[in-house]
Amino acid sequence: MSKSLTVHHQTTQQTGEVALEHEVQSLAGEHVYDGITEYDNPTPGWWKWLFGASCIFAACYGLYFHLGAPAGRTIYDDFDQQAAAIFQRRFSEIGDLKPDEATLLDYLNQPKWLTVGEISYKANCVSCHGQNGEGLVGPNLTDDNWKNVAKLEDIAKVIEGGAANGSMPAWRNRLSHVNQIVLTAAYVASLRGTKPSNPKAPEGNPIPPWPKGKPASGGAQ
Numbered sequence: 764m765s766k767s768l769t770v771h772h773q774t775t776q777q778t779g780e781v782a783l784e785h786e787v788q789s790l791a792g793e794h795v796y797d798g799i800t801e802y803d804n805p806t807p808g809w810w811k812w813l814f815g816a817s818c819i820f821a822a823c824y825g826l827y828f829h830l831g832a833p834a835g836r837t838i839y840d841d842f843d844q845q846a847a848a849i850f851q852r853r854f855s856e857i858g859d860l861k862p863d864e865a866t867l868l869d870y871l872n873q874p875k876w877l878t879v880g881e882i883s884y885k886a887n888c889v890s891c892h893g894q895n896g897e898g899l900v901g902p903n904l905t906d907d908n909w910k911n912v913a914k915l916e917d918i919a920k921v922i923e924g925g926a927a928n929g930s931m932p933a934w935r936n937r938l939s940h941v942n943q944i945v946l947t948a949a950y951v952a953s954l955r956g957t958k959p960s961n962p963k964a965p966e967g968n969p970i971p972p973w974p975k976g977k978p979a980s981g982g983a984q
């Protein structure tokens with residue numbers, strides 16, 4: 764008696780398993796590989812639409828902002844334009860500066876304008892000359908040895924035209940205004956004699972100190 768019960772129990776269990784297997788297979792459709800079964804759930808419609816819409820948006824965005832679109836649409840362009848406008852407005856106070864010794868000496872004594880040179884230096888020059896002019900790829904700008912500079916105004920010339928076949932790039936067309944070159948040169952000149960903590964070894968020849976400047980004139984603060 765107990766034997767027949769066991770057999771009956773086993774049969775029901777087997778029938779149940781087979782039924783479950785059938786149900787799973789009908790739900791899974793063809794998606795049974797190596798005994799691993801997965802449901803054949805199609806991606807929902809809203810997901811496909813969202814994906815398609817994102818692709819179209821990305822293509823339009825790329826075309827509009829990056830490929831062949833007129834300049835001035837990205838936030839970077841916007842920043843450059845606004846920075847240039849601020850420089851232009853501030854520079855209208857002082858007109859176009861000449862990159863000569865007298866002008867450099869004058870602005871070397873005007874902290875307000877040296878700050879403008881410092882901003883330009885920090886934005887364009889630190890990658891090669893270091894945060895404080897201590898030198899990296901480019902030479903140390905704080906010591907008395909110089910490779911391409913014998914006189915104060917040579918600094919502006921090197922900035923404008925570059926040196927060593929472009930390993931020091933020419934900034935003539937990259938800095939937005941001639942005053943930016945002059946004020947950056949004045950800031951570089953002001954670094955001489957400062958003692959950064961990790962100076963690069965001197966390169967080039969020692970040159971005489973900058974001439975003495977006259978006391979700060981009108982625009983000083």
Ligand code: HEC
Pocket residue numbers: 883884887888889890891892900901902904908909910911912918921922926927930931932934947948951966967
């Ligand atoms: C890509 C790297 C690089 C950048 C960026 C760069 N420089 Fe230079 N700079 C050099 C190199 C290299 C030299 C040395 C050229 C040589 O060997 O004659 C140099 C030389 C100079 C010199 C002459 C130094 C000397 O001893 O004669 C000055 C001044 C100078 N750079 C200023 C600047 C200023 C200001 C900026 C930013 C507007 C700037 N540099 C950006 C690489 C750079």
